[in-house]
Amino acid sequence: MDDALSVEPETAVERPGQLREFWFYFRENRGAVIGLYIFAVFAFLALFGPWVAPHDATEQFRAATLQPPVWQDGGTWEFILGTDPLGRDMLSRLIVGARYSFFVGVVVVSIAASGGILMGLIAGFAPKWLDSIIMRIMDVILAFPSLLLALVLVAILGPSLTNAMIAIAIVLQPHYVRLTRASVLSERQKDYVTSARVVGAGYFRLMFVTVLPNCLAPIIVQAALSFSTAILDAAALGFLGMGAQPPTPEWGTMLAEAREFILRAWWVVTFPGLAILVTVLAINLMGDGLRDALDPKLKRS
Known part of the structure; x- marks a missing residue:
């Protein structure tokens, strides 16, 4: 009884100590901290976008089509970032579009990670013949260019945001399988x-x-990087007309709708592209910070 009581306080402070240690190594990477702040801003917009946006994302102001941003001649404070060819407020569409992009990232990473971790665990503990079958299937998937394979899958399933998420999750799954299997084989010994x-x-x-708990560190880093890849692939599919369909304010779809106006109205293409660039860059910077904080080999003594 005395031994149990003496161990309990030490166990109670173990998790806060781990969190402090994680934050200590994470904040040493200034880029990762900046990425975290930017990610938090976009996550806030994704959660509260419809209430933060000054206008409805699909509302059309026919008298203000292709109106420039406020700092350019002809711009007004009503439409700070200007309007698109149909007179819709660019700022509102970008804010609401963050919700779709983050929704894609969360769903894709959840599907790819859960399926990939499960198959990786099975491959790591399975007999050699079953392990070989699983890994050869993953090798076949990896042999195809990821965006091309996603395009083929969406073409089979039909163009929509849901089918695009399924296709991207299938394309990303082999990375989790291989990473989990390698970690399991190392831990089993x-x-x-x-x-x-x-x-x-x-x-x-x-x-x-x-x-599995001892294999999570590299999987968490992979999940962060896959999140940005999912957003980028969803935008690419939307740009090609195989992802979210108009009038959905998804950033890739916004680029596709505005590409013919690139010379006449630079803002309708520039702002969605910048939103994709900044979001993906922030998540990648966070991924680098997670790698530094979770990999013992990279921690400074």
């Missing part, structure tokens, strides 16, 4: 796994309770 086997732990407990 360690003493704590052998000890768990000796005391009678079954395969499910070994996979999900014993081994």
Whole structure:
């Protein structure tokens, strides 16, 4: 009883200590901290976009089509970033568009990570023949250019934002499978796994309770990078007309609608492109910070 009581306070402070250590190494990467702040701003817009936007994203002001931004001759404070060819407020569409882009990232990463981790665990613990079958299927998927494979899948399923998310998740899944399998094969050789086997732990407990928590660090980094890849691929599919369909204010779709006006109204193309660029860059910077904070080999002594 005394031993149990003496260990309990030490266990209670273990998690806060880990969080402090993570933040200590994460904030050493200034780019990652800047990326985190930018990501937080876009996440806020994604959550509260319809209430923050000055106008409805689909409302058309026919008397103000292709109106320039406020700082250019002819611009007004009513439409700070100007309007598109149909008279819709660019700022409102960009703000609401953040919701679609972040929704794509969350759904794609959730589907790809859950399926990839499961198959990676199975491959790491399965007999050699089953492991070979799973990995050869993943190699076939990786052999195709990711955007081309996503285009083919969307063409089969039909152009829509939902089908685009499914296609992107399938394309990203092999990365999680290979990463999880490699981590599992490395962890299986360690003493704590052998000890768990000796005391009678079954395969499910070994996979999900014993081994998986120790494989999460590289998977979290991969999830952050996949989030930006999903946003970029969804924008590319939207630009090609295979993702979100008009009048959805998705950034790639906005680029597709405005490309014929690039010489007459630079703002209708520039602002959606900048939104994609800044968001993807911020998430990639966060991914670098996560890698530095979670990889023990990169931590400074």
